[in-house]
Amino acid sequence: MTHPENATEFLKDSQKAKWHDETLWFVRDKRDKVSKGIPEWEQLRDLASGIKDNVLANLADYLEEFERNATKNGIIVHWAADSEAHNRLVLEILQQQNCTAVVKSKSILTEECHLNPYLEKHGVEVVDTDLGERIVQFLNQPPSHIVLPAIHLKKGEISELFHEKLHTEKGNEDPAYLTQAARVHLREKFFAAKVAITGVNFGIAETGEFVVCTNEGNADMGVHLAKVHIACMGIEKILPRRKDLGVFLRLLARSATGQPITNYNSHFRSPSPEKEIHIILVDNGRTAQLAREKFRNSLKCIRCGACMNTCPIYRRSGGFSYNSTVPGPIGSILSPGLDLKKHSSLPFASTLCGSCTDVCPVKINIHEQLYEWRQEVTKTQGEFAKGLSMKLANGIFKSPLAYKISGSLMRNALKSLPNSLIYHPLNIWGKNRNLPDPPKESFQQWYRKNRS
Amino acid sequence: MKTKSPSVALFIPCYVDQFYPQVGIATLELLEKLGCQVTYPSGQTCCGQPLANAGYARDTVGTARHFIETFNDFDYVVCPSGSCTLHVKEHFPAIAGLEIEQEALEHKIYELIEFITDVLKIEKLEGKFPHRVGFHSSCHGQRGLHLSSGSELNQPPYNKARKLLENLAGLEWVELSRTDECCGFGGTFAVTEEALSIQMGKDRLADHLQHKTEILTGGDMSCIMHLQGIASRSKQELKFLHLAEILNQALS
DSSP: OOHHHHHHHHHHSHHHHHHHHHHHHHHHHHHHHHHHTSTTHHHHHHHHHHHHHHHHHTHHHHHHHHHHHHHHTTOEEEEESSHHHHHHHHHHHHHHTTOOEEEEOOOHHHHHTTHHHHHHHTTOEEEEOSHHHHHHHHTTOOOSSSSSTTTTSOHHHHHHHHHHHHOOOTTOOOHHHHHHHHHHHHHHHHHHOSEEEEEOSEEETTTTEEEEEESSOHHHHHHHHSSEEEEEEEGGGEESOGGGHHHHHHHHHHHHHSOSSOSEEEEEOSOOTTOEEEEEEEOTTHHHHHHOTTTGGGGGOOOOOHHHHHOHHHHHHOGGGGOSSSOHHHHHHHHHHHOTTTTTTGGGSOOOOOHHHHHOTTOOOHHHHHHHHHHHHHHTTOHHHHHHHHHHHHHHHHOHHHHHHTHHHHHHHHHHSOTTOOOOOHHHHTTSSOOOOOOSSOHHHHHHHHHO | OOSOOOEEEEOOOHHHHHHOHHHHHHHHHHHHHTTOEEEOOTTOOOOOHHHIIIIIGGGGHHHHHHHHHHTTTOSEEEESOHHHHHIIIIIOOOOTTOHHHHHHHHHHEEEHHHIIIIISOOOOOOOBOOSEEEEEOOHIIIIITOSBOOTTSOSOOOBHHHHHHHTSBTOEEOOOSSTTOOOSOTTTHHHHTHHHHHHHHHHHHHHHHHTTOSEEEESOHHHHHHHHHHHHHTTOOOEEEEHHHHHHHHTO
């Protein structure tokens, strides 16, 4: 289904859609307030953007520096060209450990690689330990937001789900009660897991350490109890120096949830005695994106989700409407690079309002890249563009009203525009909107009569 | 501005020309009242934005070339639309052989309000407009041309249109809950994502109605056409005027 079809479906439950919009707007508003609390906010964004530009321009060097230092620290470094290689590496480590049950803390990368179904197919139980992730996992759904994975669900729905899965009291919607039930359930899983998987927020080339940020402490709980820690990291997550974290940690928490600091920013540098740390550095389309000059800087993304919270489209269509692991504005510029045909409607799921660009803590010009992706989609006539041009052309030529109203405009414009000229197909326009009353004369006609 | 009369060309966007001639007239009269010598080059057509935003920027070379040639001989080009102005400045394809003219155009084209405040350097207008006015901040004017501060950014608040409006006697400025959320017009978005576009428009209107807007105004008739279309379909008692119409009326 295309984005417009999914959005139309989402909006049918108008009360829930309104609630979704308001809930995410609340997060955006919190972000606005907290970001205005520090006078150097815009300088921090400039700095972060500059540091990431430097990283992308020297990515190979930083990655090798990271590998050298991490290896020195006793971390085992692996490289994965794509998702299959990544998943295979994880499975091999698990098999070496005879491990059939793992705990995993939130990692968008493992979602991107579809690690869970892969491991389950090979007989491994995977438990997502972030509360929101566990909830969507119970429902067999992907996360609908990269920071707030279960934001599409209301309290009542979670209460019902927990009643079924965790045998909580029917109808008890108290968040503290439900969270406690999840804690008890997850604790058992933590104790049983020999291996813990985490994502990585930042890898530090200078020191060979990496940083994982969570609010629930679930990454730490998993890692400290397990014998083996597997960290999965996209190759763009590198920072040159430890002190760069001073810029990024301040931006990340404020942009993501409006908190001044994430509850747990855990640094992992070397394994404890008798334990192992593996890190898998994953490409999976990132170097291809790096080679696309217009879209390169989408790799600066630190996955804060601020562009989703601010996006008037995302708030009113929900994460699932994008059909892409990373939804929202940033997903709409990352995903076409992975599969242009599948994601061809995403660059059009925007009014190009530019709010995403202005909240982005690393200053990715998201709305300009959406515009550029549109140009690419129409070149290859992605499915959506084909439909779009048909729809627009039909709209104008099929509707005599449209043709009449825009008549002189069309005549003038056609002098210099090609035949595929596109103007509003007034038939769709008029479904829920009135047309302006056609004036008796155009401005041009008035001017000729009155001024020349 | 009394000492010098710049030659000003009026660029009236295609849909304003066809649907809202009164906005073109108000823009012209207002600029004349402010002492400008204004010409409307009659050969003008469209800036090509609908096509470019739909992903066919490569097909707008002819339109852009025609545009640059049409407006080449003027000191300034003024347009009552932030969106079309931004398109000319930032999204015209590079036109071979007209590089110098194109660059000059990018620097001499202004949206109407910024032309008044930044070029004519008019700080306030003396006039009267005794109404409750709600301002719709159009995205391309705001985030693209920086006609007002964005709620996303940590910057001192400002709003060029508000500065001019607030000085008018009797005008009450409406404070909205969401000061600069998109109305959902978005050009072809309005039809390709019809459901979302309508919902976004309804939400903007609700904000204005809740805060008792009497007249909804803005710098882009495209957003207003969309909002007005939804409001009139649901028989809402809102009036709609372009900023040029308010300022021109207030000054008469």
